[in-house]
Amino acid sequence: MLAQLVYVSSRKNTCNDFEIEKILAACQKNNPHVDATGVLLYSQDKFIQYLEGEAKQLLALFDKIKQDPRHEKVRMISYGPIKEKAFPSWHMATKKLSKKDVDYKTHISLQDKKIFAQLLQGEQPEASKVLSMLKQFFD
Template identity: 55%
Template sequence: MLSQLVYVSKRKTNCTEEEIEKILDSCKKNNPPLDITGILLYSDTKFIQLVEGESKTIMSLYDKIKGDSRHENCIMISLSPIKEKTFPSWHMGSKKLKNGGVSYDTEISTEHQRIFTRIMEGKQEEGEKVLKTLQKFFLN
């Protein structure tokens, strides 16, 4: 079953910008054969990642992600079945968030701001709301 998983984690201080590049390079290499797509939002202190693919495949990937030493306190925000991928050609799109808060470079409603804050705090939200909020960073 095609699914979408979103998690948030705390970025460790040992995770440099070079390490972020290694993560993204690994995604470009490893995700296409697994038919995994998604996005990675990151700041100096947080990661938010959305991955899409077959449920068993993304759960296996999530187990590996949880063991990565570049972050800690990995919290699954949502896991939802989907009819089609939101980011079908992005083996891992990425965007760095500014520290000390989020700069919304697009129009974002007060409701989406509230949801994004809850995501950053590791509080679970309904999958469709999480997706629509994360899309604001990439699709507008």
């Protein structure tokens, strides 16, 4: 079954930009083997990652992610079946978020800004809004 999984976590102070490059390199090396794709948004203190692939593979990958010492307070925001991948060719795309001001690439409503703020806090917004919210950073 094809599925999506979204989590948010707190980035540890010891996780510098070089560590982010290592995360991306590992994703690009390992994700094709399990046909996992997705996006990673990060700031000085948060990670938000959207993953898509086979459900069992995603859960196994999430178990590994939870053990990564570069972050803590890992919280699943969304998990469920999907009909098709939103990012079929991206084994992992990344976007750095400014701590002070998020640079939205498209028009975003006040409601969507509120939903994104909830995501950053690890609160579970409407599951149907998670993907559309994250896509706004990459369209």
